[in-house]
Amino acid sequence: MAKILIILENSKGKFVGLTKECLTVVQKLAGDLNADVEGIVLGHGINELAQEAGKYGVKKIYKVDDAEFSGINILYHTRTIEALIKEIDPTLVIAGASLYGQELVPRLAARFDKAMFASVNNLSIDDDEYEGIHPLFEEKLFVTMEGSAEELTFATILGGNNPEAEPDDNLSAEVVDFSPVIEDSDKRESFVEETIAKVSVDITKAKLLVSGGRGVGSGEKFAVIRDTAKALGGEVGASRAAVDAGWVAYDHEIGQTGKTVTPDFYIAAGISGAIQHLVGMRNSKTIIVVNTDEEAPIVEIAHFAIIGDLHEVLPELAKQL
Amino acid sequence: MNILVFVKATIDRNAPLDPDEIFPGDRDDKSDVMTNNYDKNAIEAALRIIEEKGEGKVTAVCLGSDMADKVVKEAIAMGCHGAIRIENSKAEVTHFFSVAKILAAAAKKIGEYDLLLFGMQSYDYGTATMAPMVSEFLDLPLACWVEKVAFTNGKVVVDKVIEGGIRKVEIQMPAVLSIASSGDFEEPRYTSVRRIMKASKTEVPVWEIADLGIEEKKPSVEFDDIEEPPARTEKCIVFDDGDANELVGELIGALKEKGLNLGAYK
Numbered sequence: 034m035a036k037i038l039i040i041l042e043n044s045k046g047k048f049v050g051l052t053k054e055c056l057t058v059v060q061k062l063a064g065d066l067n068a069d070v071e072g073i074v075l076g077h078g079i080n081e082l083a084q085e086a087g088k089y090g091v092k093k094i095y096k097v098d099d100a101e102f103s104g105i106n107i108l109y110h111t112r113t114i115e116a117l118i119k120e121i122d123p124t125l126v127i128a129g130a131s132l133y134g135q136e137l138v139p140r141l142a143a144r145f146d147k148a149m150f151a152s153v154n155n156l157s158i159d160d161d162e163y164e165g166i167h168p169l170f171e172e173k174l175f176v177t178m179e180g181s182a183e184e185l186t187f188a189t190i191l192g193g194n195n196p197e198a199e200p201d202d203n204l205s206a207e208v209v210d211f212s213p214v215i216e217d218s219d220k221r222e223s224f225v226e227e228t229i230a231k232v233s234v235d236i237t238k239a240k241l242l243v244s245g246g247r248g249v250g251s252g253e254k255f256a257v258i259r260d261t262a263k264a265l266g267g268e269v270g271a272s273r274a275a276v277d278a279g280w281v282a283y284d285h286e287i288g289q290t291g292k293t294v295t296p297d298f299y300i301a302a303g304i305s306g307a308i309q310h311l312v313g314m315r316n317s318k319t320i321i322v323v324n325t326d327e328e329a330p331i332v333e334i335a336h337f338a339i340i341g342d343l344h345e346v347l348p349e350l351a352k353q354l
Numbered sequence: 355m356n357i358l359v360f361v362k363a364t365i366d367r368n369a370p371l372d373p374d375e376i377f378p379g380d381r382d383d384k385s386d387v388m389t390n391n392y393d394k395n396a397i398e399a400a401l402r403i404i405e406e407k408g409e410g411k412v413t414a415v416c417l418g419s420d421m422a423d424k425v426v427k428e429a430i431a432m433g434c435h436g437a438i439r440i441e442n443s444k445a446e447v448t449h450f451f452s453v454a455k456i457l458a459a460a461a462k463k464i465g466e467y468d469l470l471l472f473g474m475q476s477y478d479y480g481t482a483t484m485a486p487m488v489s490e491f492l493d494l495p496l497a498c499w500v501e502k503v504a505f506t507n508g509k510v511v512v513d514k515v516i517e518g519g520i521r522k523v524e525i526q527m528p529a530v531l532s533i534a535s536s537g538d539f540e541e542p543r544y545t546s547v548r549r550i551m552k553a554s555k556t557e558v559p560v561w562e563i564a565d566l567g568i569e570e571k572k573p574s575v576e577f578d579d580i581e582e583p584p585a586r587t588e589k590c591i592v593f594d595d596g597d598a599n600e601l602v603g604e605l606i607g608a609l610k611e612k613g614l615n616l617g618a619y620k
């Protein structure tokens with residue numbers, strides 16, 4: 034029976050959201066290809082996590098649980114997954130197009146001398162061909178990628194296009210230990226440390242978001258975003274620049290490395306509209322921009338834009354409503 | 355320190371897009387071509403590293419048609435010491451897998467390098483596959499989305515973007531890095547008209563793909579149709595005339611007209 038291998042990305046003892054979206058794609062493919070889903074999970078102290086993957090329809094989990102994997106080293110991951118692919122011979126190797134997936138999977142594909150479905154919205158099967166759609170020019174055009182389903186195939190799935198798979202407590206998986214494979218040359222990369230912010234507030238359910246970026250100016254001035262959000266009965270959002278500057282917590286970050294939101298109203302103040310931000314909010318129902326620069330790219334995707342200083346416009350907005 | 359920085363010519367952001375002409379080589383108008391935005395962050399990183407070390411050389415490498423001359427010359431005008439263009443007339447080679455093989459072979463032919471720098475994504479393809487694939491073909495370690503670099507005995511210590519924070523990793527050189535649009539190299543330097551004039555007189559060697567000794571292989575995944583997303587019917591309504599009071603008044607009026615009530619959540 035054909036096998037699909039999913040790379041189960043995890044962080045802080047949990048599967049990342051994108052891995053669950055990818056599981057939805059994989060469940061559908063498994064049906065269409067009549068294939069078994071197998072997964073690899075790499076890390077340290079990940080026993081429970083490995084068990085949990087079974088609830089998402091993964092039949093067999095290869096668990097690489099080793100102190101060398103407490104921090105991510107892409108060369109270790111590549112080598113170990115390469116060894117597993119050679120052992121179990123899957124027809125498809127798939128992961129989320131997270132920053133990790135985008136670094137790992139093309140490298141892995143190249144190791145097997147394969148091109149890949151790079152950052153596709155979805156992966157489906159039509160006769161004996163895979164098909165995936167990849168955005169070009171920051172989503173101004175889309176290209177269909179095609180490849181034979183008979184060959185070993187690699188794919189990464191973009192976030193925000195598929196619902197997260199729901200766990201089913203009646204399902205479980207066989208968990209197998211898989212030994213890490215590390216060669217001397219892989220030690221050319223070594224993990225030093227990482228900071229990952231905790232998430233405690235969930236802004237994804239808010240109907241209205243007031244979101245601030247670098248244009249707000251300072252941590253103190255960021256109060257105008259909080260005040261406006263409060264006055265309008267919404268939540269606070271932010272660009273990565275505002276989060277990096279320490280003006281607001283990571284919980285509020287919107288975009289590729291933050292949350293994806295689709296509120297009724299999204300007010301973007303002092304945010305230029307880098308594609309990494311847009312992918313997290315462009316499906317909001319009504320987008321209102323406040324920016325001093327009429328040419329800011331975010332204006333292109335907005336429904337309404339006020340060209341002006343957010344420190345004057347936002348208080349006025351709170352006042353008039 | 356020898357640095358290769360990979361730069362791509364793409365269609366200008368402000369030029370209209372046509373699904374049949376997505377490569378600069380397909381188009382007649384040279385003014386439609388620009389340096390892939392993020393590659394300027396990579397050039398900035400390369401130049402800063404050399405400036406801080408006080409020694410070294412930066413070479414820009416580009417696979418493209420003669421439309422890309424403008425791009426390699428801009429790299430020189432920004433401060434790169436030299437450039438190489440690999441001829442890709444009429445955009446013969448377009449698949450990222452094949453492009454990665456060509457760029458890796460070009461790096462091999464150049465021979466001496468400590469760092470290979472890439473932009474984090476191309477504006478046209480945006481697959482972000484180039485740095486990982488080239489690093490694999492050259493068997494080099496890699497770090498993507500690099501915001502900061504430091505050097506200690508033969509190693510480069512990088513801060514890379516991850517979801518919710520930063521990861522620090524140490525990698526042995528020679529190494530491949532893709533440079534983030536945020537962080538230390540966020541603002542690429544401007545170049546002057548004078549420098550561009552001067553750069554335009556520089557001879558840039560043009561290499562042929564055929565001389566790179568690459569074994570031809572059909573990519574296992576291919577491109578098919580290119581399509582436009584459904585067009586948006588309404589354009590953004592812009593309010594830019596008046597003081598804050600008037601602007602907000604106009605916005606609220608326009609929202610009301612569309613039956614939208616921003617005050618509904620108070």
Ligand SMILES: Cc1cc2nc3c(=O)[nH]c(=O)nc-3n(C[C@H](O)[C@H](O)[C@H](O)COP(=O)(O)OP(=O)(O)OC[C@H]3O[C@@H](n4cnc5c(N)ncnc54)[C@H](O)[C@@H]3O)c2cc1C
Pocket residue numbers: 132245246247248249271272273274275286287288289290291302303304305306307308309310313323324325326329341342343344474499515534535536
């Ligand atoms: C791998 C990677 C992942 C990333 N992920 C994300 C992500 O998930 N989310 C994200 O947001 N970013 C992300 N980024 C960063 C992204 O590329 C941009 O750097 C960032 O979004 C810029 O934030 P900004 O719009 O707030 O700042 P800027 O681009 O600096 O824009 C500031 C804006 O404020 C306007 N302005 C200035 N003063 C005023 C004023 N007084 N009133 C009104 N307007 C004013 C300016 O005109 C400008 O448009 C990521 C980057 C990388 C490398």
Ligand SMILES: Nc1ncnc2c1ncn2[C@@H]1O[C@H](COP(=O)(O)O)[C@@H](O)[C@H]1O
Pocket residue numbers: 360361362363390392393396415416417418450453457471472473474475476477479480481482483484485
């Ligand atoms: N034709 C090319 N010539 C030189 N460099 C390229 C070319 N295509 C892509 N690159 C480099 O690879 C990076 C990532 O591109 P991509 O993988 O297409 O998203 C770009 O930012 C460039 O640095």
